[in-house]
Amino acid sequence: MxxxxxxxxxxxxxxxxxxxxxxxxxxxxxxxxxxxxxxxTEAPKAGEPAKEETAKEGPASEAETEAQKAELPEHYKMAAVKASDEPIEIKFCYYSNNPFWDLIKAGLNDVTNYLASYNCTVTPVDMGSEADGKTIADYIETLELDDPAGIVCPPMADGTEAYIDRAVSDGVTVATYLSESTNQTDTRICFVGSDAVAGGATAAQMTADYTGGKGTVGVITGYLTMNQHEERRKGFNDKLAELAPDLTLLEPVEAHDSATETYDAAVDLITAYPDLKVIYCTAGGPYGAAQAVKDQGKTGEIGVVCFDWVPDNLQYVATGEIIGAVSQDPENMAWMSVMSVFNYTVTGEKPESTHLLTDSDLVTPDTLAEKVPDFKAQ
Incomplete structure (x- = not known):
């Protein structure tokens, strides 16, 4: 390079x-x-003021003209500062192991179309289903060889910071989203994502309210090595200990963002613990747990608390198996992370903060129609 x-x-x-x-x-x-x-040019006559000449502006570049036509889509707040003088490329990495990534790709599609008018190509990079540190490290190394203006990625595991630091030292601008290494420094220009600890605390409040502080709570996580999942678990555990100290909290079970594995884990919990009241899912595939509750005839007795307003989850919010789902605005994760890299590339100015938080909210069966009015249950 x-x-x-x-x-x-x-x-x-x-x-x-x-x-x-x-x-x-x-x-x-x-x-x-x-x-x-x-x-x-005639000189002004005596007693007459000199005529001021207005400087004529040159024709706008093709990129500037196209940029003037682009409108900021509704729901997004961060706009492009100006068009790039030269064509640039930004690589955007994502996984494809659960429906959450469909919402990421929706935001990616929006920002790709928007920045096309600003002389920027955003290239999607599907990293498959294995969301671990080695996968992202290998992709960063490979993508760096293309010498893009920037790389946007969800590192999620410790150890990935070394590969990000190396890419930055080689002249590639990097932004992270969703989750990153606990050891990540500010070599990357920013992280975009939700407050995972606060999200866990919100889930704990929902759990305490639903159980009345009695019974057993099962926990199904994605990966014990994934920082966002662990932060959600820690936020949940700490808040639940404060709100409902008499609840029995079980050790977490890994389900690797798989709805099938989550279903199997939920069935095991329901079978093994007669006083089970809540299944808390920190990661992808919680609708698997909801289906298990339904299949076991436990709707109304056992509630699932989870994350993400994907259609698969909202379906079970509508029917009552999921009693609370916390959002994290994945569309804006994609939009803001790409836009941060683009604006830095064309202006040299970093985002206002190294941590840009997306909005978070809670939807329940009682608030579904109000908060997601466009959703139609199957």
Whole structure:
């Protein structure tokens, strides 16, 4: 990569040298033209004020013209500052192991269409279903070879910070979203995501209210190595200990963001613990737990508390198996992370904060119609 940049620098220097030699011959013609213009310009008569000439603006570039036509879509707050003078590319990484990523891709599609008018291409990179540190590290290393203006990614595990730091040191701007290493420094320009600890506390409040402080609570997480999932679990545990100290809180079960694994884990919990009152899901696939509650005939007796307003989850909010779902605005995660990289690339100015938080809210069976009016139950 360094050789490529060095060669590019030599080529730019050669072009500049050629341009400067051309400018030398052009200056004489320009001077003559100015002299002729001065001769034909009438001097103001005595007692009359001199006429002010208005500078004529040159024609706007094609990129600037297209950018002027682009409108900021509803729901998004961060706008592009200006069009890029040169075409640039931003790589956007995501996984595809549960419906949450469909909402990420919806935001990605919106920002891709918007920035097309600003001389920027956003390239989607599907990293598959294995959401671990090695996967993201391998992709960062590979994508860096393309020398993009920026990379946007969800690192999620400790150890990934070394690969991000290396990409930044090689001249690639990086923004992270959803979750990142606890050791991540400010080499990346920003992190975009929800407050996972606060989300866990919200889930704990819902659990305490539903159980009345009695019974057993099961926990199904995605990955014990994924920081966002662990922060949600910690926020939940700490708040629940404060609100309902008499509740029995079980050790977490990993389900790897899989609805099928979540279903199986939920069935095991329901079978093993007769006094089970709530299943708390920190990660993807909670509708698997909701289906298990329904299949076991426990609707109204056992409630699922989870994250994300994806249609698969909202379906079970409507029928009562999911008693509370916390949102994290994934569309804006995609939008704000890409926009932060773009604006930094064209202006050199970093975002106002290194941590940009997305909005979070709670939906219940009683508030579904109000908070998600467009949702139609199957």
């Amino acid at each position: 360094k050789k490529t940049r060095k060669l590019a620098g030599i080529m730019v220097a050669a072009v500049l040298a050629a341009g400067l030699s051309g400018c030398g011959s052009g200056q004489t013609a320009a001077t003559q033209a100015q002299t002729e213009a001065a001769k034909t």
